[in-house]
Amino acid sequence: MLANYEVSQAEKKFIGWHLLFAVIAVAIGSLFGPLQALEHAGLDLYPYLQPLFASYYQGLTLHGVLNALVFTTFFITGFLTLTTIYGLKRPLRYPKLNAVGFWMMVVGLVVTAIPTLLDQASVLYTFYPPMKAHWSFYLGLTLVVVGSWIEGWGFYFTYYAWRKENPGVRTPLTTFGGLITMVMWQFATLGVATEILTMLLPWSLGLIEGTDPQLARTYFWFTGHPLVYFWLLPAYVSWYGMLPKQAGGKLFSDSLARFAFWLFLLLSVPLGFHHQYVDPGVPAGWKFLHAVLTYSVFLPSMLTAFTVIASLEYAGRKRGGKGLLGWIRALPWADPVVSAQLLAGILFFFGGIGGITNASYNVNLVVHNTAWVPGHFHLTVASAVTLSFMGISYWLVPYLTGKKLGVSNKVANIQVWTWFVGMVIFSNAMHVVGLLGAPRRTPLGLAPYIPEEWSGHLLRVGIGGTIMFVGMYMYVYIVAKTAWAKNYEPVEIEVPLADSIHDPQETPDWLDKWVPWLIGTVALLLIAYGPQLFDQISNIALNAPGGKVW
Amino acid sequence: MTDKQSMHIDPYEKNWIRLSIGLLVVFATAVTVAGFAFGFQVPTPEDRVDPRTVATEGPWADPGLRELVPGKKYEAYILAQTWAFLPNEITVPVGAEVTFYVTSKDVQHGFKLQDTNINMQIVPGQVSKLTVTFDEPGVHNFICTEYCGAAHAIMFGTLTVE
Numbered sequence: 039m040l041a042n043y044e045v046s047q048a049e050k051k052f053i054g055w056h057l058l059f060a061v062i063a064v065a066i067g068s069l070f071g072p073l074q075a076l077e078h079a080g081l082d083l084y085p086y087l088q089p090l091f092a093s094y095y096q097g098l099t100l101h102g103v104l105n106a107l108v109f110t111t112f113f114i115t116g117f118l119t120l121t122t123i124y125g126l127k128r129p130l131r132y133p134k135l136n137a138v139g140f141w142m143m144v145v146g147l148v149v150t151a152i153p154t155l156l157d158q159a160s161v162l163y164t165f166y167p168p169m170k171a172h173w174s175f176y177l178g179l180t181l182v183v184v185g186s187w188i189e190g191w192g193f194y195f196t197y198y199a200w201r202k203e204n205p206g207v208r209t210p211l212t213t214f215g216g217l218i219t220m221v222m223w224q225f226a227t228l229g230v231a232t233e234i235l236t237m238l239l240p241w242s243l244g245l246i247e248g249t250d251p252q253l254a255r256t257y258f259w260f261t262g263h264p265l266v267y268f269w270l271l272p273a274y275v276s277w278y279g280m281l282p283k284q285a286g287g288k289l290f291s292d293s294l295a296r297f298a299f300w301l302f303l304l305l306s307v308p309l310g311f312h313h314q315y316v317d318p319g320v321p322a323g324w325k326f327l328h329a330v331l332t333y334s335v336f337l338p339s340m341l342t343a344f345t346v347i348a349s350l351e352y353a354g355r356k357r358g359g360k361g362l363l364g365w366i367r368a369l370p371w372a373d374p375v376v377s378a379q380l381l382a383g384i385l386f387f388f389g390g391i392g393g394i395t396n397a398s399y400n401v402n403l404v405v406h407n408t409a410w411v412p413g414h415f416h417l418t419v420a421s422a423v424t425l426s427f428m429g430i431s432y433w434l435v436p437y438l439t440g441k442k443l444g445v446s447n448k449v450a451n452i453q454v455w456t457w458f459v460g461m462v463i464f465s466n467a468m469h470v471v472g473l474l475g476a477p478r479r480t481p482l483g484l485a486p487y488i489p490e491e492w493s494g495h496l497l498r499v500g501i502g503g504t505i506m507f508v509g510m511y512m513y514v515y516i517v518a519k520t521a522w523a524k525n526y527e528p529v530e531i532e533v534p535l536a537d538s539i540h541d542p543q544e545t546p547d548w549l550d551k552w553v554p555w556l557i558g559t560v561a562l563l564l565i566a567y568g569p570q571l572f573d574q575i576s577n578i579a580l581n582a583p584g585g586k587v588w
Numbered sequence: 589m590t591d592k593q594s595m596h597i598d599p600y601e602k603n604w605i606r607l608s609i610g611l612l613v614v615f616a617t618a619v620t621v622a623g624f625a626f627g628f629q630v631p632t633p634e635d636r637v638d639p640r641t642v643a644t645e646g647p648w649a650d651p652g653l654r655e656l657v658p659g660k661k662y663e664a665y666i667l668a669q670t671w672a673f674l675p676n677e678i679t680v681p682v683g684a685e686v687t688f689y690v691t692s693k694d695v696q697h698g699f700k701l702q703d704t705n706i707n708m709q710i711v712p713g714q715v716s717k718l719t720v721t722f723d724e725p726g727v728h729n730f731i732c733t734e735y736c737g738a739a740h741a742i743m744f745g746t747l748t749v750e
Contacts, residue, residue: 251711
């Protein structure tokens with residue numbers, strides 16, 4: 039720990055670049071949200087957008103890729119850069135390495151964007167082969183992922199240098215959570231990296247004639263579910279390590295917070311088959327094993343719920359809240375940074391319940407590939423994650439720029455609540471219409487099989503989606519107005535690191551040691567995936583030529 | 589580990605953890621019982637085919653309903669392709685137990701038979717198989733639930749039980 043270390047302007051600028059690309063991505067990606075939602079409600083605007091945008095599916099691809107992959111990855115790598123250097127109170131060990139990672143992500147984004155905007159890659163963000171995108175789409179995504187790896191390596195080198203300077207000191211919690219996020223991400227993305235490098239790139243370049251769609255799905259979902267935890271864990275870093283302070287209290291349990299993060303490292307990856315319950319090429323026994331493992335990742339989520347709510351109760355009571363629930367009212371709801379994260383948590387409660395439903399092996403048959411699923415993941419990635427990131431932005435952008443938030447807390451709060459209300463309407467309608475059997479990823483306005491009883495819910499999809507669009511653009515406006523303000527009130531913001539009720543030095547040693555947990559993670563991966571991967575790879579059949587079908 | 593170091597677990601949190609684990613055991617038991625005692629099953633590897641020839645050789649060259657035991661037992665061979673199911677109209681008698689064998693000759697599709705537990709990913713090169721018994725008369729749509737290209741939204745068929 040360097041005495042009097044302060045995050046420099048150059049470092050703030052570097053983090054700011056991450057946020058800039060994140061916000062641009064989500065601003066463009068979100069343009070298509072209301073188009074899809076209104077299409078469901080019977081108002082198809084896509085014909086008016088030709089030839090700029092060819093179809094619903096091009097829009098849906100841009101929506102998924104820019105929001106779920108690009109916005110998240112840029113925001114997360116930027117935010118975690120700050121939690122690394124600020125928490126460790128030292129600069130990045132190799133700033134140039136991180137810069138290389140970042141610019142590789144930018145190049146990857148551009149390389150992905152070109153074929154997508156030209157309608158040469160309307161394959162959605164899951165890009166299931168043998169639907170074939172232009173090779174540059176796969177190459178660009180690879181560069182984004184590898185760039186994020188390199189930024190992660192930069193964090194590890196920084197941590198390693200700090201550890202040598204500070205033997206025996208507990209890793210600061212926010213740094214610790216960020217490191218686990220990146221390590222988990224590097225395990226997780228081995229799946230999609232293998233899929234692209236060994237199958238999709240050579241195939242789209244014409245070097246091999248066909249592909250094996252079943253094996254590709256297995257590779258993809260090796261990455262696809264932990265991807266959700268890659269989005270979620272940085273929000274948890276804020277919920278555990280910052281929100282208690284922002285709410286006026288302390289973290290309830292440092293050791294259980296760390297324990298939960300370790301469980302996420304251990305359990306986030308070996309459960310991808312729960313996305314493949316209806317796949318023909320995966321034996322039922324393996325699906326069942328992954329169902330049980332998916333349930334087990336529910337445990338650190340429950341730990342998180344307890345610790346975060348207990349920390350909030352501590353804060354609320356300190357602020358004078360009385361009675362069984364009076365502490366909730368006493369929380370600083372007027373602060374958009376807090377209200378955004380509280381509402382994110384409330385929505386995530388319902389996302390968690392839906393997640394248990396999806397994970398339930400055979401109950402999944404009712405909802406698989408229906409509108410229920412996007413209804414569900416808008417409560418996770420678009421609520422727990424995105425709404426938290428919005429709240430984080432409301433202190434992070436002023437911190438990075440030194441400029442006071444460009445609007446009043448009241449206006450920022452209206453933004454937060456607008457997103458919340460839109461999400462409640464949209465997500466509830468999607469869940470219901472999915473239960474009634476509506477497929478996901480389908481322009482339902484064109485579908486000839488829509489029963490009358492769906493129409494009221496589809497109308498609500500349109501209404502909710504439109505309200506969310508307003509909420510998103512209020513966010514983009516607030517961030518832009520703050521960042522580019524010419525006349526502004528200068529502010530000095532402290533990074534809101536929460537204290538723990540118990541001194542972190544009292545947290546047991548084994549919760550701050552990497553090797554045993556890494557060994558455990560690899561072992562569990564080998565058990566949960568090894569035999570099936572071996573089986574599917576040794577029976578590979580690259581016989582599906584596929585093509586462009588949009 | 590020094591004496592001061594310990595896992596601080598609040599008594600409330602201990603109970604919470606117990607409750608969480610208890611809940612998970614209940615869920616896992618419910619799913620296990622449903623799966624193994626009541627026979628709610630997910631697809632499992634059935635057969636591999638060559639998507640390049642599946643439409644011209646073998647059972648999907650002549651897709652449709654096969655009667656194994658009249659009025660009782662049937663097999664439905666269905667070929668998914670952009671953007672139609674072959675066949676897209678099937679009629680079975682009340683009480684029929686039908687096993688669906690579905691595959692694709694081009695890209696991935698979905699096969700969801702509304703108001704039943706039949707919901708399958710259709711993957712080129714693989715055969716998706718599930719069985720259901722129709723106890724009541726009615727019409728069930730089977731719709732494509734996976735994005736399969738430009739006209740995905742119109743891809744469906746009907747199964748009539750009479």
